[in-house]
Amino acid sequence: MKIAELRKEKVELKQHYANLEDHYAEAVEEAKDRAEEATKTTLKAAMRTLQGLASEQQLAISKLQETYGEHKILQDLLDIDHMNSQFARRAQSIAVLCDGWLGRRRQDASLYDVVRSAKGRIRHFTRVEIRSQSHFGIVSRAVEPVALVLAELLDNATSYSAPETVIEINIRPVPKGVCIVVDDAGVGMNEEEKARAARLLSSENSASVSSLGNPPQFGFTVIGVLAARYGFSVSVDSTSPYGGVRAVVLLPDDLLTSLHEPEESPAVAASTPLPPENPPGQTADVASRGYRGPVPSAPAAPPAPAAAPAEPETTAGGLPKRRRRGAISIVPAEAENDRTPARDSAKAASVMGAFQRGTQSGRRSTNASSEGHEVQ
Amino acid sequence: MTTDDEPELEQEAAELVRPYVITNGRDLLDDQQFSLITLVTVHPEPPRTKPLDPERLGVLDLCSGGFLSIAEIAGHTRLPVGVVKILVSDLVHEGHLCSRAPVPSAQLVDRQILEEVLNGLQARFG
Numbered sequence: 001m002k003i004a005e006l007r008k009e010k011v012e013l014k015q016h017y018a019n020l021e022d023h024y025a026e027a028v029e030e031a032k033d034r035a036e037e038a039t040k041t042t043l044k045a046a047m048r049t050l051q052g053l054a055s056e057q058q059l060a061i062s063k064l065q066e067t068y069g070e071h072k073i074l075q076d077l078l079d080i081d082h083m084n085s086q087f088a089r090r091a092q093s094i095a096v097l098c099d100g101w102l103g104r105r106r107q108d109a110s111l112y113d114v115v116r117s118a119k120g121r122i123r124h125f126t127r128v129e130i131r132s133q134s135h136f137g138i139v140s141r142a143v144e145p146v147a148l149v150l151a152e153l154l155d156n157a158t159s160y161s162a163p164e165t166v167i168e169i170n171i172r173p174v175p176k177g178v179c180i181v182v183d184d185a186g187v188g189m190n191e192e193e194k195a196r197a198a199r200l201l202s203s204e205n206s207a208s209v210s211s212l213g214n215p216p217q218f219g220f221t222v223i224g225v226l227a228a229r230y231g232f233s234v235s236v237d238s239t240s241p242y243g244g245v246r247a248v249v250l251l252p253d254d255l256l257t258s259l260h261e262p263e264e265s266p267a268v269a270a271s272t273p274l275p276p277e278n279p280p281g282q283t284a285d286v287a288s289r290g291y292r293g294p295v296p297s298a299p300a301a302p303p304a305p306a307a308a309p310a311e312p313e314t315t316a317g318g319l320p321k322r323r324r325r326g327a328i329s330i331v332p333a334e335a336e337n338d339r340t341p342a343r344d345s346a347k348a349a350s351v352m353g354a355f356q357r358g359t360q361s362g363r364r365s366t367n368a369s370s371e372g373h374e375v376q
Numbered sequence: 377m378t379t380d381d382e383p384e385l386e387q388e389a390a391e392l393v394r395p396y397v398i399t400n401g402r403d404l405l406d407d408q409q410f411s412l413i414t415l416v417t418v419h420p421e422p423p424r425t426k427p428l429d430p431e432r433l434g435v436l437d438l439c440s441g442g443f444l445s446i447a448e449i450a451g452h453t454r455l456p457v458g459v460v461k462i463l464v465s466d467l468v469h470e471g472h473l474c475s476r477a478p479v480p481s482a483q484l485v486d487r488q489i490l491e492e493v494l495n496g497l498q499a500r501f502g
Contacts, residue, residue: 058390065395069450069457070412075404077456078396085394105389112430113393120397133427143392 032210039209044098047091051103054088082120089121089151092144093222097207102144108257109143111136115169115180118150124158127167134171136178137259138251145226146251149234152219153182153247161186161244168240177232177256180249185242197236200224230255395459398431404458405465412457415443415476416464423471431455435463436472443476 061081068074092102109117111134119128138146157167165185172179189197200220207225212218220236227234233250240246417439428436431453438444438452450460467473 055389062390065456065459066454069455069459071458072404074456074458078399078459081394082396082401103389105392109392110430116397117392117394120394125397126401147392 036208036210040098043094043209044100047095047098047100050091051088051095054084054091055103057084058088082125085121086123089148092148093152093218096148096222096225097209097212097218099207102148105140105143108137108140110134110259111138111171111178111180111251111256114138114143114147115150115171118147118154119169121147121151122155122158124163125154127158127163127165128154128169129166130169130171132169132171134173134178135259136171136173137257139255139257142230142232142251142255145230146232146249146255149223149226149249150180150182152223153234153236153249156219157182157184157186157245157247160184165242174250177250177252180251182247182249183240183242184244185240186244188239188244189236194237196220201227201234201236393431395456398429398455399459399462402462405461410446410461410464410475412447413445414464415445416449416468416473417443417476419471419474421471425470425472428472432463432467432472435460435467439473 058081061077061084065074065077065081068077095102112130115130119125119130122128154167161167161184168183170181170183172181197220201224207221212221223234232252232255234247235250236245236247238246238248418436434453435449438449446457446460446464449464450457453460455463464473464475468475
């Protein structure tokens with residue numbers, strides 16, 4: 001009788017103890033989550049400031065590079081630009097781990113440019129060789145994420161391979177979209193490392209700032225978060241032809257866009273008024289070299305449907321947007337010169353007219369508000 | 377997760393492809409080779425090479441209408457002059473472009489020679 005009572009009491013105590021333990025674990029878990037959240041919020045705000053400063057600095061460096069383009073100091077400015085890009089990438093990666101944003105580009109970009117942008121964000125970028133160009137573009141919202149993911153993959157590839165080896169990038173269209181293949185000639189990964197990478201790259205994993213290890217390894221975590229957020233996939237489980245790691249980024253169709261021709265604005269047509277100056281043979285040369293757009297000597301070419309007159313010609317910061325311009329050449333080609341050594345007066349007038357329009361257009365381009373609105 | 381609430385960059389971002397990537401990290405050229413007023417134009421018989429970068433194609437496109445100076449190319453492409461020189465140098469070496477040294481400015485003739493000529497003419501006809 002007594003024994004039965006004691007037994008009952010023991011069971012009750014055990015139950016009570018288990019409950020307490022559960023509560024305790026819950027409380028600890030909750031505290032951890034709260035701490036994680038607080039850390040993320042703080043870091044996110046801090047990184048936002050750093051990201052803003054880095055992009056401000058990049059603009060400043062761009063201006064300096066244009067101003068001192070002839071000066072020896074340009075070499076240093078190019079180096080500083082490179083350092084700034086790496087710095088911006090670090091800030092972006094941490095922001096991603098803290099559920100922050102990368103900042104969204106306003107325009108679609110060509111896949112080739114996005115790959116080159118990624119290349120510029122790592123230290124040993126000269127070891128990266130891009131073996132193929134492509135006619136695909138990436139929609140504006142995915143430009144920064146894809147560039148950052150590629151930069152992290154390239155950073156890994158350069159870190160885990162010998163300094164004299166090359167990292168190769170190939171772009172391959174596949175039925176589901178486009179693959180960007182990154183091959184290194186490094187030591188590769190063992191099964192354990194592959195499993196860890198696959199876990200971090202899978203979308204189920206949620207990023208945690210406090211479990212990155214020491215020294216922190218955030219590459220794969222950042223890639224996993226971005227791939228899940230923007231709907232593309234990254235795998236690193238195959239071996240490259242050189243025995244290292246082959247990383248494959250598969251971009252689905254909805255992140256891609258076909259690359260249209262650079263916008264040709266009326267300003268361009270107006271600034272290239274000398275079709276006869278261009279011997280037909282030369283335009284054909286350019287076309288045969290792979291230039292796909294309308295050559296400047298053919299202003300009558302159908303306007304590219306891409307030309308978007310509604311788009312602002314200047315940026316929010318008041319900077320003129322870069323646009324492709326036709327050549328304003330006042331020196332005729334050599335062949336032309338041989339045939340007609342003396343210009344008749346009408347031609348001279350037309351040349352002078354071209355010169356004047358050229359200088360006007362040049363002057364106007366410094367005046368941001370009027371660029372692109374000229375009507376002749 | 378939707379990304380529609382993502383803020384745009386507050387200010388226009390700088391160019392996506394940085395100039396040091398376009399040159400692939402190469403050192404700037406000596407100033408001896410090309411000057412601001414060196415003129416270049418497309419080669420009449422372009423070589424067959426692998427596809428060129430968009431920037432290099434852009435330079436060829438600009439030069440297709442006749443001779444253009446390095447300074448003008450830099451102005452149109454909005455690339456730093458030093459970077460344009462590297463691109464042009466590559467294109468010249470590969471045979472896509474040919475360059476022409478700027479026309480040298482007239483040399484100032486020695487004053488003494490002019491005086492001697494003047495004296496000679498005066499002695500003869502004056």
